[in-house]
Amino acid sequence: MRTLLFIVIAVMALAGCSQGAETARTDSGSGMGMGMGMSSGMMERHHTKVPAPYSEMNNSVLPENISLERGGVLYTTHCASCHGDGGMGDGPASTGLDPAPSPIAHTSQMMSDDYLFWRLSEGGVTFNSAMPAWKEILDETSRWDLVNYMRALGSGDVKPRQGIGGSSYDPGVVEAQQTEMLKTAIEQGIISDTEAEIFQVVHTILDNFLATNPDLSVSSMPERQVAALAELVKTGKITQQQANEFQSIHDRLTESGLMQ
Numbered sequence: 001m002r003t004l005l006f007i008v009i010a011v012m013a014l015a016g017c018s019q020g021a022e023t024a025r026t027d028s029g030s031g032m033g034m035g036m037g038m039s040s041g042m043m044e045r046h047h048t049k050v051p052a053p054y055s056e057m058n059n060s061v062l063p064e065n066i067s068l069e070r071g072g073v074l075y076t077t078h079c080a081s082c083h084g085d086g087g088m089g090d091g092p093a094s095t096g097l098d099p100a101p102s103p104i105a106h107t108s109q110m111m112s113d114d115y116l117f118w119r120l121s122e123g124g125v126t127f128n129s130a131m132p133a134w135k136e137i138l139d140e141t142s143r144w145d146l147v148n149y150m151r152a153l154g155s156g157d158v159k160p161r162q163g164i165g166g167s168s169y170d171p172g173v174v175e176a177q178q179t180e181m182l183k184t185a186i187e188q189g190i191i192s193d194t195e196a197e198i199f200q201v202v203h204t205i206l207d208n209f210l211a212t213n214p215d216l217s218v219s220s221m222p223e224r225q226v227a228a229l230a231e232l233v234k235t236g237k238i239t240q241q242q243a244n245e246f247q248s249i250h251d252r253l254t255e256s257g258l259m260q
């Protein structure tokens with residue numbers, strides 16, 4: 001897949017499509033062997049200079065499992081109707097829309113953070129499209145969670161949720177990665193067996209909590225985690241000791257580079 005994209009990008013560059021610094025990364029090459037039409041003006045949108053204050057913005061939320069979980073819930077609720085569960089622009093509400101919803105699983109692999117964040121914040125007003133603006137509805141963290149989720153959907157790091165409503169989502173891939181990561185951490189003596197168990201239990205509770213409370217009123221990821229843990233202690237879902245232990249394990253895993 002990567003190789004194909006590079007070839008497509010190279011062909012686009014040769015065709016004189018690339019506009020250097022004026023472009024928000026390079027175009028996906030829609031219509032060039034990707035099975036999608038070029039009539040919707042997607043290439044033109046991709047070549048629009050990202051306006052302030054969005055230009056040069058970088059994703060402030062790491063694409064960790066916890067962010068992908070939240071992004072998945074938001075995506076299913078707000079985006080899948082048009083963009084489709086798999087992000088290929090084929091949701092049930094996409095019929096008849098002109099321009100058609102973009103295959104964002106695909107274009108998100110190519111487009112920059114600032115472009116994606118801008119487009120999903122401000123919507124399609126300037127392009128006369130049905131793409132809604134989300135900046136008043138979703139806080140910054142939620143919008144970055146969506147950027148992370150769109151990318152993970154396209155790269156295959158998460159599986160599409162089946163059906164709008166998303167209850168049958170199978171986070172198997174993400175879970176297996178975590179189990180593998182914890183195993184390595186035990187082998188390297190970074191955490192103990194017991195700590196791996198504590199981590200897994202608290203992590204699941206935390207994930208569920210954050211997924212159902214996407215608008216916790218703090219924006220940065222570490223702050224969200226601290227706030228969520230405090231809330232879980234307050235409501236008796238976990239003990240203060242579990243929260244402390246989780247935080248300490250989390251810090252060691254991050255410092256060791258095993259977890260991002």
Ligand code: HEC
Binds near residue numbers: 081082102107134
């Ligand atoms: C009512 C249908 C509709 C809904 C709901 C919707 N979109 Fe869109 N979206 C569109 C259409 C149509 C386009 C293509 C036209 C455009 O770029 O403005 C688009 C374009 C985009 C783009 C630009 C992609 C590119 O390659 O240029 C992004 C990013 C995006 N949508 C993300 C989202 C996210 C995330 C959500 C949910 C929070 C969402 N959309 C909800 C209709 C929708």
